[in-house]
Amino acid sequence: MRDMDRLIRCITSDGAVMAAAVDSTYMVAAAQQIHGTSPVATAALGRLLSGASLMGSMLKKQGASVTLKVNGGGPLGTVTAIADANGNCRGFVEHPEITLPLRADGKLDVGGAVGRRGLLGVIRDFGEGQPYTGQVELRSGEIAEDLTYYYAASEQIPSICALGVLVDKTDARRLLAGGMLVQVLPGASDEAVARLEKNAASLPPVTTMLAQGMTIEEMCARVLDGFPMEILDQCAVHYACNCSRERVERAFLTLPAAELLSLPDDTTGLAEARCQYCGRTYAFTRGELEALAKKVEANSKKSEKTC
Numbered sequence: 001m002r003d004m005d006r007l008i009r010c011i012t013s014d015g016a017v018m019a020a021a022v023d024s025t026y027m028v029a030a031a032q033q034i035h036g037t038s039p040v041a042t043a044a045l046g047r048l049l050s051g052a053s054l055m056g057s058m059l060k061k062q063g064a065s066v067t068l069k070v071n072g073g074g075p076l077g078t079v080t081a082i083a084d085a086n087g088n089c090r091g092f093v094e095h096p097e098i099t100l101p102l103r104a105d106g107k108l109d110v111g112g113a114v115g116r117r118g119l120l121g122v123i124r125d126f127g128e129g130q131p132y133t134g135q136v137e138l139r140s141g142e143i144a145e146d147l148t149y150y151y152a153a154s155e156q157i158p159s160i161c162a163l164g165v166l167v168d169k170t171d172a173r174r175l176l177a178g179g180m181l182v183q184v185l186p187g188a189s190d191e192a193v194a195r196l197e198k199n200a201a202s203l204p205p206v207t208t209m210l211a212q213g214m215t216i217e218e219m220c221a222r223v224l225d226g227f228p229m230e231i232l233d234q235c236a237v238h239y240a241c242n243c244s245r246e247r248v249e250r251a252f253l254t255l256p257a258a259e260l261l262s263l264p265d266d267t268t269g270l271a272e273a274r275c276q277y278c279g280r281t282y283a284f285t286r287g288e289l290e291a292l293a294k295k296v297e298a299n300s301k302k303s304e305k306t307c
């Protein structure tokens with residue numbers, strides 16, 4: 001029994017085209033459970049998580065991360081996904097409870113829920129120096145098309161991005177999710193590009209392929225049909241959060257001391273910080289906050305001296 005998601009990256013033997021595919025079903029189910037997302041919010045967040053996972057796997061540097069932020073002015077508000085260089089990711093949506101009527105074709109109205117007037121922001125952080133940031137206007141709010149446009153407009157990399165989340169109409173907990181990212185590398189011949197375009201034009205939706213029981217290897221082979229190819233790497237991917245009590249403490253230390261002291265609840269004497277990505281809560285007693293407030297004051301005196 002499979003209980004984890006997988007991601008693979010393939011390259012054609014002539015080095016002209018790279019294709020990555022992910023089965024992100026478990027990751028998206030985890031996000032749905034943590035955030036209590038409605039079907040359309042599950043689809044929007046799930047597509048962005050799948051896209052982030054694929055983009056993360058292209059970073060090739062341990063410790064690096066990619067953050068995708070979509071704000072299209074729709075009722076879902078901002079949708080955020082972060083992935084590490086191994087394709088593990090986490091994310092959240094501002095208004096997870098939003099529901100919209102299905103589109104005329106019976107599909108979830110992701111574009112309507114995300115909105116089409118706004119920006120897709122991409123931040124690549126390699127853990128050294130300034131993170132690389134880019135942004136483009138949204139094309140459709142359907143996410144895959146927006147990521148394809150991002151690569152073309154902001155990075156001049158011709159790409160094909162396909163993302164899909166299928167939520168069962170009778171039982172929303174049953175779902176399928178996955179994605180593919182195909183990139184034409186510098187030096188690719190016109191013939192290779194033409195062949196790839198032909199393959200892409202007949203490629204079924206990702207969730208159709210998953211529902212048919214196709215593996216991610218078979219999905220890559222399908223889009224790279226006619227090209228000799230090899231698998232570059234493959235790995236298990238998870239919904240993963242890197243929050244910790246230490247991180248919350250570090251965030252608290254950026255607050256003014258007076259604000260820290262005002263945090264505890266009057267009756268319980270506790271302050272709770274909830275991670276917006278995984279929902280884990282961290283409780284701090286009044287005494288612990290007083291100790292942190294003292295540190296804040298000590299730090300501010302230190303910085304006064306060095307100024």
Ligand SMILES: [Zn+2]
Nearest residue numbers: 241243275278
């Ligand atoms: Zn967390």
